[in-house]
Amino acid sequence: MAEPTRQHYLKNVAQFLDYLSETPPAACQLSSTALVLIRREVRALIRGIRRRVVVHEVRTKQAKESRLIPKASLVRCHRTAGRKIPALLDSLESNPSTRQQWRFYGFLTGYLTSISGHRCGVFQNLTIQEVEEASRSPDESAYVINITTHKTNRAFGAAQLSLNREEYSWFRRFLALRAGLPGGSQATYFFFTSRASPCRTLNKYFQSAWLSMGLPGKPTFTDVRTAIATHAKNAHSSEDRRNVAQFMCHDTSTSDKFYALHLGPLQARERRRLFERALVEEEEEEEEEDGEAAGTESPPRKGRKRTETSVSPLVKITFSLAWTAERMALANFPLCVSFPGGNQQEDAAMAPCQREKPGRSPARTNRRF
Secondary structure (H helix, E strand, O other), X not given: OOHHHHHHHHHHHHHXXXXXXXXXXXXXXXXXXXXXXHHHHHHHHHHHHHHHHHHHHHHHHHHHHOOOOOHHHHHHHHHHHHHHHHHHHHHHHHOOOHHHHHHHHHHHHHHHHHHHOOOHHHHHOOEHHHHHOOEEOOOOOEEEEEEOOXXXXXXXXXXXXXXXXXXXXXXXXXXXXXXHOOOOOOOOEOOEOOOOOEOOOHHHHHHHHHHHOOOOOOOOHHHHHHHHHHHHHHHOOHHHHHHHHHHOOOOHHHHHHHHOOOOOHHHHHXXXXXXXXXXXXXXXXXXXXXXXXXXXXXXXXXXXXXXXXXXXXXXXXXXXXXXXXHHHHHHHOOOOOOOOOOXXXXXXXXXXXXXXXXXXXXXXXXHHO
């Protein structure tokens, strides 16, 4: 059992114990103390497994790195399948057979997953009614098929397939000829089997179509989904990447954990340059501080200009007027303070300032000023 699965089971047990402690049934013979001890043990097990879960996520990413599908292979799959699908429909119309039906399934799902990145379950649960009720633009140049049943429908709603006029015509042609195939007249799912049940081997047919196109490897739908999420992370902005992830029915946090892989050699080199640039700037700042402490001015950094603070003429005039007014006030009314017990010569020099003019008090003089 994988570590994330163990963590998931332990969390379910912890939630059940929380419910049991809050609303204990009448037949429960566990005391509140025993429930507290059990909950503590389960929480300790969850904390102990977190480190192994992170290690498992890293190993999962490393295993996917060897299977990362290049952009050129995805583009080639999209173009080759787009040319092959009409020929397969012609063959099914002239000579219906299950062999050509499985080949059509493989090429069509490969084409769809290369432009949407959806899981295999999205295609398995696609119904004929959802295809027939597809939304369309007024000029019928764009179509959207909404698949309601899939893995993350509670978080993202219906999964969507965006198609143009030619792509939607492939669906119409297959629905028109499905009655001549085994199980087609009773089928409710678009990808049906001879028993009119949803096809559970779409991944096998996709891999056969992939090999027939001459592409390297033997990827699954999950591998294509991983490649699209990784290329979107490296090529798009944060907003565009969020839109791509939402269209694929998963969030960016899930993509960072299991889908978007580690940095490549060139990307890692750019991150290293950022670290080196930060260290160089820190050393230059320390050299400037040492130069200021020694009384010498360090040379300016390359690519940076020293700017001097400029003062407007109005500010200069204001400060000049204030300084002049202060000098005039001190000349007319000098501030004379004598300290008892101080120097006698200073007390004698400050004696005229302490005399009061007849009929005028210092407080009144200050009020007139």
